[in-house]
Amino acid sequence: MSVKKSRWLVSLTAVALAASACGGGGSGGTKDKSFSFAITEPEHLTPGNTNDGQGLNVDEALFDRLMALDPTGKPVPQEAESLTSTDQKVWTAKIKPGLTFHNGEPVTAQSYADAWNQAAYGPNGWGNNAYFATIDGYDDLNPSDEKAKPKADKLRGLKVVDDHTLQITLSKPFSQLPLVLSFAGTAPLPKAALSDLKGFEQKPIGNGPFMLDGAWEHNRQIKLKKFPGYKGPRPAHADGLTFKIYASRDAAYTDLQAGKVDFDSQIPAAKVPQAKRVLAKRFLSVPSGTMDFLEFPLYDKAFANPDLRKAISMAIDRQSIVDSVYNGAFKPVGSLLAPIVPGYRENACGEGCTYNPQAAKQLFDKAGGFNGTLHLMFSNADSTYEQWMTDIANQLKQNLGIKDIVFDKVQVSDYLTKLSDHKATGPYRSNWIMDYPSAEDYLTPRCTPPIRSGYDGAACLDLIKKGNAAGDPQQAQQYYQQAEDTVLKDMPLTPLWNWRDQAGYSNRVSNIDVDPYTMPLLRLDKVTVK
Amino acid sequence: MVPVVLGTTFLIYVLVFALPGDPIRVLGGDKPMPPSVYQALRHHYHLDEPLIEQYCRYLLGLFRGDFGETLNGQSVSSLMASSWTVTVQLALTAWIFELVVGITLGVWAGLRKGGIVDSLVLSGTTFVIAVPAFVLGYSAQLVFGLKLGWFPTVGTDDGFPYSYLLPGMILGSLSLAYIARLTRTSLIENMRADYVRTALAKGLPRRRIVVRHTLRNSLIPVVTFLGIDLGNLLAGAIVIEGIFNLPGIGQQIFLAIQVKDGPTVVGITTFLVLIYLAANLVVDILYGALDPRIRYE
Numbered sequence: 001m002s003v004k005k006s007r008w009l010v011s012l013t014a015v016a017l018a019a020s021a022c023g024g025g026g027s028g029g030t031k032d033k034s035f036s037f038a039i040t041e042p043e044h045l046t047p048g049n050t051n052d053g054q055g056l057n058v059d060e061a062l063f064d065r066l067m068a069l070d071p072t073g074k075p076v077p078q079e080a081e082s083l084t085s086t087d088q089k090v091w092t093a094k095i096k097p098g099l100t101f102h103n104g105e106p107v108t109a110q111s112y113a114d115a116w117n118q119a120a121y122g123p124n125g126w127g128n129n130a131y132f133a134t135i136d137g138y139d140d141l142n143p144s145d146e147k148a149k150p151k152a153d154k155l156r157g158l159k160v161v162d163d164h165t166l167q168i169t170l171s172k173p174f175s176q177l178p179l180v181l182s183f184a185g186t187a188p189l190p191k192a193a194l195s196d197l198k199g200f201e202q203k204p205i206g207n208g209p210f211m212l213d214g215a216w217e218h219n220r221q222i223k224l225k226k227f228p229g230y231k232g233p234r235p236a237h238a239d240g241l242t243f244k245i246y247a248s249r250d251a252a253y254t255d256l257q258a259g260k261v262d263f264d265s266q267i268p269a270a271k272v273p274q275a276k277r278v279l280a281k282r283f284l285s286v287p288s289g290t291m292d293f294l295e296f297p298l299y300d301k302a303f304a305n306p307d308l309r310k311a312i313s314m315a316i317d318r319q320s321i322v323d324s325v326y327n328g329a330f331k332p333v334g335s336l337l338a339p340i341v342p343g344y345r346e347n348a349c350g351e352g353c354t355y356n357p358q359a360a361k362q363l364f365d366k367a368g369g370f371n372g373t374l375h376l377m378f379s380n381a382d383s384t385y386e387q388w389m390t391d392i393a394n395q396l397k398q399n400l401g402i403k404d405i406v407f408d409k410v411q412v413s414d415y416l417t418k419l420s421d422h423k424a425t426g427p428y429r430s431n432w433i434m435d436y437p438s439a440e441d442y443l444t445p446r447c448t449p450p451i452r453s454g455y456d457g458a459a460c461l462d463l464i465k466k467g468n469a470a471g472d473p474q475q476a477q478q479y480y481q482q483a484e485d486t487v488l489k490d491m492p493l494t495p496l497w498n499w500r501d502q503a504g505y506s507n508r509v510s511n512i513d514v515d516p517y518t519m520p521l522l523r524l525d526k527v528t529v530k
Numbered sequence: 531m532v533p534v535v536l537g538t539t540f541l542i543y544v545l546v547f548a549l550p551g552d553p554i555r556v557l558g559g560d561k562p563m564p565p566s567v568y569q570a571l572r573h574h575y576h577l578d579e580p581l582i583e584q585y586c587r588y589l590l591g592l593f594r595g596d597f598g599e600t601l602n603g604q605s606v607s608s609l610m611a612s613s614w615t616v617t618v619q620l621a622l623t624a625w626i627f628e629l630v631v632g633i634t635l636g637v638w639a640g641l642r643k644g645g646i647v648d649s650l651v652l653s654g655t656t657f658v659i660a661v662p663a664f665v666l667g668y669s670a671q672l673v674f675g676l677k678l679g680w681f682p683t684v685g686t687d688d689g690f691p692y693s694y695l696l697p698g699m700i701l702g703s704l705s706l707a708y709i710a711r712l713t714r715t716s717l718i719e720n721m722r723a724d725y726v727r728t729a730l731a732k733g734l735p736r737r738r739i740v741v742r743h744t745l746r747n748s749l750i751p752v753v754t755f756l757g758i759d760l761g762n763l764l765a766g767a768i769v770i771e772g773i774f775n776l777p778g779i780g781q782q783i784f785l786a787i788q789v790k791d792g793p794t795v796v797g798i799t800t801f802l803v804l805i806y807l808a809a810n811l812v813v814d815i816l817y818g819a820l821d822p823r824i825r826y827e
Contacts, residue, residue: 041785043557043602051559122566125574127557129567142566150566201603218604218612219777220686244685247785251684251775258676258683413551413790420555420562433559445562 033529034225034240035262035509037520038252041219041245044127045204046197047187048119051127053433056184057265057520058222058243062206063187064232066093066112067178069517073342073437075178078233079107079188079207081164083181088173088469093166093181098231101190102211109166111188113158117141118189118197121153128185131435134177136169173469175476179436184519209236209525219245234525237511241524253504262509262529265521267502269326269384279504285329286514286521288499289338289434291442294392295493297424299454302370306491310352311364312427313494315399317355321391322497325384330497336442336484338498340516343439343477349488353495357399364400375426377408379415385429388496419452430493437517439480440464446487455492538803539592539796543585546792553577553601553790575601588796598793600786606797609782614801617778619690620771621763623698628706629756635706636713636752637745643718651714655707667700667773684775697774701767705759709752716748723747750820757813761806 042055047063050056068078077083081094099107118124120132122142132138137156143149157169170177180186188207193200203215209232210224217223222243226236244261246252249268256264257278267275267283275283294316296303303309318332331339334347334354347353364370376393378385386409393405408425410418418424430452435441443464447457460483467479487493503521505512508530513523554571555563572578576587591598597606639648658666674696675683681696682688691698720726721744729739768780779798786794 051561122564123570125567125570127567130561130564133564142564144565146565146569198603218609219782220612245777246684246775247777247781248772248775251773254671254676255684255775258679260683260685260687411549411551412788413549413553413556415551416555416558417552450562 033238034242035238035527035529036242036244037522037524038246038256038261038264039243040247040249044201045216046193046201047185047189048115048128049126050185053519059184059187060519061208061210061224061241061524062204062212063184063208065182065184065187066095067182069182069437071515071517073340073517075182078182083178088175088471089170091168091170091177093168095164095166097164099207100229100231101207102205102227103190103192104229105190105192107188107207108163109160110163111190112166113160114194115187115189116158117154118194119185120155122150131180131183131185134170134172134174134180136171138171172465175468175470175473176436176438176440179438183436207232209234210241213240221245236525237528239529256504256506259506259508262506263503263522265501265503267504269329269502272327272329272502275502275504282505282507284503284505284512284514286501286503287331287338287340287516288501289340289437289516290499291333291336291338291432292496292499293430293432293493294427294496295430295453296427296491297422297453298492299422300424300426303427305367307363307367308370309491309494311360311367311400312396313352313491314354314356314360314363315396316392316494316496317395318496319355321388324391325388329500329502331500333495333498336446336487336495337439338434338442341434341437341439341442343480345481348481348484349495352488352491360399361401370400370402373404373406374402375406375408377410377424377426377428379410379412379429381412389429420450422454439477439484440467443480443483443487446492447483451492453492455490457487460486534803534807535800539589539800540585542796542799543588543792544581546790546795547581549790551790553792556789557601575599588793597797600794601789601791606793609794610797610801613777613779613782616686616776617764617767617771617780619694620698620701620767620776620778621760623691623694624702624763625756625760627699628702628709628759632706632709633713633752636710637717639710640714640717640721641740648714651710655710658703658707663700663704664769664773666703667697667770670696670700671773686776697770697776701763701770705755705763709755712752712755713748716751717744720744720748746820750817753816753820754813757809757816761809764805765802
């Protein structure tokens with residue numbers, strides 16, 4: 001809130017108080033070496049509770065974790081000195097000495113244990129609860145019976161050996177743990193957080209390169225400044241970073257054009273041709289981990305035959321849809337994994353995901369065709385869903401001769417409920433946002449019950465478990481690829497395309513280093529301001 | 531007042547409750563939510579209770595001045611405080627703009643019926659009424675904000691009134707057109723009235739006749755319109771707030787309905803009802819001031 005604003009509010013607060021609290025308006029001709037980043041209103045800021053992209057962008061600046069991802073997607077130590085295991089089940093994390101939170105409190109093994117216990121404790125209802133499900137003792141904190149009280153409020157598998165050593169015991173071997181621990185939701189919490197979680201949410205005390213400057217101003221901005229006591233591997237180059245909150249991506253893009261915001265990581269697909277022209281070199285297109293799928297309700301008899309599902313998949317011309325709806329910005333894929341994930345194979349799906357109307361029609365007829373009305377289901381979260389579903393409907397009409405196709409456009413708040421309750425009326429849009437770049441992250445939800453499509457994933461889950469237990473990354477990858485092949489053969493869902501993030505920056509900032517392995521796309525610490 | 535508030539909160543509460551979908555599932559996004567977390571959240575927001583119990587709990591909270599909690603754990607009162615400030619500033623800017631400019635144009639056009647100003651006002655207002663607000667909004671933003679740089683493009687960073695001028699003018703432009711036309715016709719009609727002829731015959735200066743007698747009578751329909759319009763401006767700025775990224779009431783309610791955030795929707799709408807009631811009351815009082823005959827009836 002600016003000083004001007006509080007005066008308008010006719011608040012009784014002394015002007016001096018307001019002035020000191022709000023200090024430095026930011027705008028103006030002074031040599032202000034801070035930059036701004038466009039987001040929409042985050043849902044949360046406490047790391048263990050934050051699972052929305054906007055909040056995670058902010059957490060990326062505020063919090064360091066044990067691990068981080070390098071620009072190639074490999075996990076590298078951030079606050080950890082080392083993270084090792086001999087059997088993929090018992091892991092030992094050594095934490096670098098001398099690291100502190102923004103309030104001066106040292107970061108210790110206990111800070112991590114506290115944060116993870118909070119998040120894993122079911123009754124807290126925190127958004128990242130599921131990330132800790134691999135740790136031994138998780139079930140005691142999250143009884144499957146709705147009425148039961150949890151048996152414990154601390155994870156049995158976490159042992160604080162000393163200030164700088166944390167022993168993590170998992171319930172089953174899990175080779176991908178270093179990747180999970182790079183996720184911002186696994187950041188540590190200071191003691192101050194535990195005593196006042198509500199206050200912490202409004203003004204988080206982190207351990208990252210930037211610290212809060214004032215509190216979270218809802219629907220306006222979150223102002224950060226450089227943390228002077230930062231000893232970690234990614235010190236901030238800019239003096240400050242303001243997350244400006246917009247109600248829509250369109251508004252953010254308008255402000256980017258006007259030079260009022262320095263970085264926008266989500267230029268709307270419809271504005272891309274114009275952005276390319278206006279921003280020229282300052283326009284960036286970054287591959288993303290997000291995937292769109294068309295998933296089939298296997299519990300509906302009409303879709304029980306895998307050949308029918310394959311025929312539908314083959315009748316979809318993914319490239320033409322991407323060109324017409326997303327201006328060619330997205331990439332058609334024939335894999336369940338995004339191309340940025342290690343282990344991705346171009347067209348792992350083979351002919352099943354390749355556009356071939358003649359073969360599709362033959363297979364369709366062989367499988368007995370489709371009688372009655374075909375429902376296509378999607379949510380009203382974004383207008384492009386209806387656009388590409390229309391294209392798919394036309395292609396299915398043309399290539400397979402399905403005459404009667406209708407849309408079931410469902411309210412966002414109802415969509416996922418319907419899918420989880422197995423109430424889908426026909427093939428529906430499904431989407432996956434990457435948590436960490438591992439094939440395991442993409443495959444586990446496809447094969448672990450309860451599965452929305454009603455698919456029996458036992459065979460695939462077996463292979464994933466073998467991969468999780470493998471000590472050698474090469475070997476793990478082979479198991480994961482076999483698991484992917486299993487799913488693609490049965491085709492409970494067919495991959496459509498992989499998203500790209502369209503970003504742009506102002507001419508005030510330089511050292512713009514982008515890659516898909518950091519949540520905000522941009523390595524926030526590296527940015528310098530002219 | 532009390533029955534109206536009770537009635538509206540209850541109606542809205544039931545309506546939000548009846549919306550399809552589960553707000554807790556939305557919180558989880560596309561990821562599956564562990565059952566323990568799901569239960570914990572449902573319990574926290576009292577969604578596991580019957581509707582009546584939820585509503586009574588909400589009402590009790592209201593009496594204590596507690597509007598509840600949004601699904602992100604923010605307090606609805608503080609959310610409303612910040613968004614109402616924005617909307618009130620926007621609506622007032624629009625309202626003052628349409629009041630001053632609308633009446634001025636209307637009087638000017640009315641006094642010189644058939645003149646250049648009159649034709650300009652007529653064609654201009656036809657244009658404004660015909661073009662949808664969002665087209666005006668985006669065009670004005672592009673031309674005056676981006677290209678010419680006269681006004682801030684989006685947001686409230688430049689404070690009141692600068693940040694609110696352009697969106698306020700766009701928001702007020704439609705009503706401005708109505709006010710200008712209303713004032714014009716009303717004035718022309720009154721200028722033909724008997725009492726004006728009498729006054730002219732008595733030798734009163736034209737200026738005095740227009741300001742003291744005609745205008746006052748002509749403004750009665752305009753005042754009614756202005757009063758109701760203030761309510762409309764407060765409630766109907768969703769599109770303009772969206773284009774200019776003003777974090778006001780319209781935006782909050784739009785977002786809240788999307789994720790079925792009951793407490794926010796009910797809180798904001800209850801306030802809107804109160805504002806409509808207040809605006810109507812003020813209009814009634816103003817009537818009396820403008821036309822003493824109404825007071826005695």
